[in-house]
Amino acid sequence: MLPKVRMPETRKMITLEVVANTRLSPGLASITLGGPELEHLIPTGRDQIVRLFFPRDGQDRLRMPSFSNEAWMAELLMLPKSRRPWVRTFTIRRTRPELGEVDIEFVLHGDTPASNWARRARPGDPAGIFDMGLTYLPPAEASWQLLAGDESAVPAILAILEHAPASLAGEVFLEVPETADIRPDITVPEGVRVHWLPRDGAGGLPGTLALETVRRAHLPPGRCYTWAAGEAKLATGLRRHLVNDRGMPKSDIAFFGYWRHGRSSPG
Template structure:
């Protein structure tokens, strides 16, 4: 069975600061973080994820955990709320070690603590990261791949495509809030077909367009590897369809519910 996560061989808490923010499209913003401690991050590419620590509204600074084991979570929860940071999971979009910088691209959706922090972030503001490894782990003998994401996982898929080998053959389904969020200049191997799906005011729940597109698509033949992430209904829906309707073995599907519609993330 395929592993679900490739954990880092070593890691530590890393404190950085905001270098700049860039509005990528109407519903996406990229925050560039930097600082000398970035030298302690081992970039692995693809969908390498980090725990992102940032101050709560009203806090004057950032209190980072001092433990670099899984005990960090208990340490954070024991802090009084006046000092406890917000913690969320995000994919590293790009790393520039020679400049001591990394980018994290955020999908802006609703009045959430993360969106408020992103929109209010200014150069010099503190933030921290903790390496969580990666989940995109295709087997060497996969003849083709299927990558599916709503807006929360679009940055992860774009990072995967940029790091993919030139031999990759894949069908990619990316759902975004509106047509203006579609990227015209993505980097991907020639054997990759990217299907952009824009809701453009549709009342459908996020992920529904992508699920429908996968259900009606011609997918790669032979042994394939599927990586799907986003709203939990999208992740479980794609997996259910592939297993029940296309006889894809469960171990060949990596699926991740990044969020659930109508529920906020704890912390």
């Protein structure tokens, strides 16, 4: 089943540059992007998804697609790899329209194009974004919410919580690699409990700790809206548990496999 996505009414390819590169923890970096073209981005808060474009090693400039519709991918694939930028999917962590800035957080894991770029990114480096809409679409009838994810979903979930109404009730499960990755400074509604789950070197597939913790958890009664994302087995396993073991309707569960262990994104 394809996820429900609320697309923006209008959108445009936006070319920006790096404003700052802030290390939040040994394994997490926040890249601030800015520029006058950011006026074309309509901030929605919550899990606003963007395609991020950044140069490959050795490229002298960033070549953005000219199409601001679904034809952009075909246009990009027509370019030889020597001229084609890297493209990855991220969630905007925070927007500051008054400053013309957005923050995007990167998990620094291994020798991947996005991690390597984030480690080296310096002010003035080019990057681009293209708005892909949002997927966090809770029904008004839900009495509480379950949000769960691994480190790849933490920026989206924190953005959701920052824009949540004060009346929100929910349980949040956030699996991260290390205790150093816990974010003690977040502010959440009074009715929301956040469970940080650091692996701290424990073996096993990323996402397993969050999945097993939810399976053992005592969850509130009432209609629940679930938003879950991260490693593919976490997303699908959590949905299966909620439907088969908890009796939750599939229509109240939004789940997304952001990545798959052992596989890299195509370039």
